Amino acid sequence: MNNNTKRFVAIIGIGLALVMPVNRAFSNDNSALFAGLSAEWLQWALSIPASVNPQTDPTGDFAAVGQRGPIWFLAGKFGGGTATRSCSVPQGTALFFPVINGFSINAPVCGGPPESVSDVRKDAADQIAGAANLSVTLDGVAIKIPPRVPSTVFAAAVPKDNIFGLPCLLPGIYSPAAGDGFYVLLAPPSLGNYALHFHADNPPNPSQDVTYNLTVVHVIKQ
Numbered sequence: 469m470n471n472n473t474k475r476f477v478a479i480i481g482i483g484l485a486l487v488m489p490v491n492r493a494f495s496n497d498n499s500a501l502f503a504g505l506s507a508e509w510l511q512w513a514l515s516i517p518a519s520v521n522p523q524t525d526p527t528g529d530f531a532a533v534g535q536r537g538p539i540w541f542l543a544g545k546f547g548g549g550t551a552t553r554s555c556s557v558p559q560g561t562a563l564f565f566p567v568i569n570g571f572s573i574n575a576p577v578c579g580g581p582p583e584s585v586s587d588v589r590k591d592a593a594d595q596i597a598g599a600a601n602l603s604v605t606l607d608g609v610a611i612k613i614p615p616r617v618p619s620t621v622f623a624a625a626v627p628k629d630n631i632f633g634l635p636c637l638l639p640g641i642y643s644p645a646a647g648d649g650f651y652v653l654l655a656p657p658s659l660g661n662y663a664l665h666f667h668a669d670n671p672p673n674p675s676q677d678v679t680y681n682l683t684v685v686h687v688i689k690q
């Protein structure tokens with residue numbers, strides 16, 4: 469394990485600007501943070517057109533789409549499957565991603581009945597009811613996965629070229645929406661190269677197995 473990886477693993481638990489020791493990184497105190505970040509992750513993932521969506525990207529070419537601020541989002545493989553992606557991330561940026569997640573939005577335009585908050589929460593939870601064999605490694609070193617967390621309720625902005633490929637899902641804002649899943653938040657890594665791998669089974673759906681070859685690049689600040 470190189471020195472960069474040792475530092476990365478040592479401070480994997482962060483609360484925005486607050487870096488916590490690894491043995492407290494995934495305490496219940498982080499549930500509110502993860503609930504909010506998971507909603508932001510879903511808003512990001514659902515708002516990006518399918519043609520450039522990081523969830524369907526096989527190479528990492530679209531990893532930077534929609535990224536901003538001190539936390540960057542990484543994506544799983546939409547619908548399950550395998551992907552190996554290579555991308556750069558700026559120095560000083562934390563990383564947040566789902567090992568596996570589910571979500572639901574109230575979208576009666578596609579012929580279903582209107583759904584309440586409790587309905588979308590149940591739908592999201594049901595999607596990952598069979599989650600098993602979750603794992604995350606960084607340069608081959610296991611990363612502890614926090615407890616499952618439901619997202620805060622949010623409004624989803626859906627583009628014309630939506631990730632679902634549904635013509636009935638017209639462009640617009642849909643509410644309520646909610647998610648549920650297992651997420652990991654990694655503190656900003658040092659400059660260098662890293663191999664991040666995460667895996668999850670969710671029978672009878674396909675397994676998700678994603679590798680990111682990350683390069684952390686220097687950022688000049690005035």
